[in-house]
Amino acid sequence: MGILERKIRQKENMRTNILAVALQLVKDEGWQSLSIRKIADAIEYSVPVIYDHFENKEAILFELSMDGFRLLERTLEKNKRKYPDPQERLRAHAEAYWNFAFKNPEYYQLMYGLGMTCSGAGKIKTEFNCFRDYIGEAIEGIVKNKKSSDDETCFKIYAFWSVLHGLISIVMMRCSDIDDSTMNKKVMDDTVNAFINNL
């Protein structure tokens, strides 16, 4: 019978609706002002309904965080098919990571705990760290014909990721005194170039 299916569909709709509405609220007003009551208002239901679909607020943040990682991963996966040359691929990954961060700052802040109380509190982190794996694969591709120990390769992966994440964080949290966004991007491009040339 279709009734059960309809109910399941409705329940899923409600769930995705909550997530969508929460994300929109965050885009409009920032993470700090997101509240369960505002979500309830926006979906036009009372507060406890939200708790039929999520255990607590953190579960909502966790799910949104996963959405962020999935969104990023999709682009990286595309790059993997599009750029067989590992050097080009690494450049594309860096570009994608940068663009992702500044086109979806809400997601990036949530995923890496910038300027907000931590979401998954470490649950996600190691499991879901797509970027580390994707740049790791590319760097290994570049480095595999040269003499380079496993440790050295691992170090390079973290160094590469760090400079990207660090620069994004500094710019996003307004710690940088460079206002011009193209200028900031140039810092990244320069650093990525220097890094790749020295692999």
Next chain:
Amino acid sequence: MGILERKIRQKENMRTNILAVALQLVKDEGWQSLSIRKIADAIEYSVPVIYDHFENKEAILFELSMDGFRLLERTLEKNKRKYPDPQERLRAHAEAYWNFAFKNPEYYQLMYGLGMTCSGAGKIKTEFNCFRDYIGEAIEGIVKNKKSSDDETCFKIYAFWSVLHGLISIVMMRCSDIDDSTMNKKVMDDTVNAFINNL
């Protein structure tokens, strides 16, 4: 007359006591659980007394953040006197930055908004960014005899800072899958070496 002075002294004592107690609470229980009421409890006064000394909670966080920057700056200033050679100085600054972050994670998290709602919300940032200036000075010292444009030097400053801040953030937020702290330090040392050799 000494009465006024005594009062001023008492008022200052109260103020520093609030800050000290807040910092201790944070060290014990983390930023997320710091509350005005807990501070009031700890100083054995009622809640509104706190508002005689600070405009709001954010003002307390701001002041603690400044303490953090001052604490870091003191070490950097020592390095400046201790290491006349800019290369050694830069290495010492990096080491100091790293040590500061992991000896005082509460301060570092507050200063750069890691895993917590932002404090000064950008007020401090550009004014008080001692680290940027200190490594900038050292890098300029290393680079000044080579052909290097102002832009290039500026880029290098941010690249250097980024890799340090990025790596610290990744480790501190448990995004890294390297557990061993000496191993993480080694990643930093390696990256710093590579960076300096390529200046």
Next chain:
DNA sequence: TAATTTACCTAACGATGTTAGCAAAGATAG
């Protein structure tokens, strides 16, 4: 039609940041 499950809401609890308003103690002036 009666029983049961589901969907949803109102109202509350405890905790938060913040503030109004009052009481008591201290300082000052006559």
Next chain:
DNA sequence: CTATCTTTGCTAACATCGTTAGGTAAATTA
């Protein structure tokens, strides 16, 4: 010494937050 005024500190409240208990009415099943 007394009367005024300022300072100091408190109680009690407000609005907001996450979360949950308990009830009502509708939808489903028997």
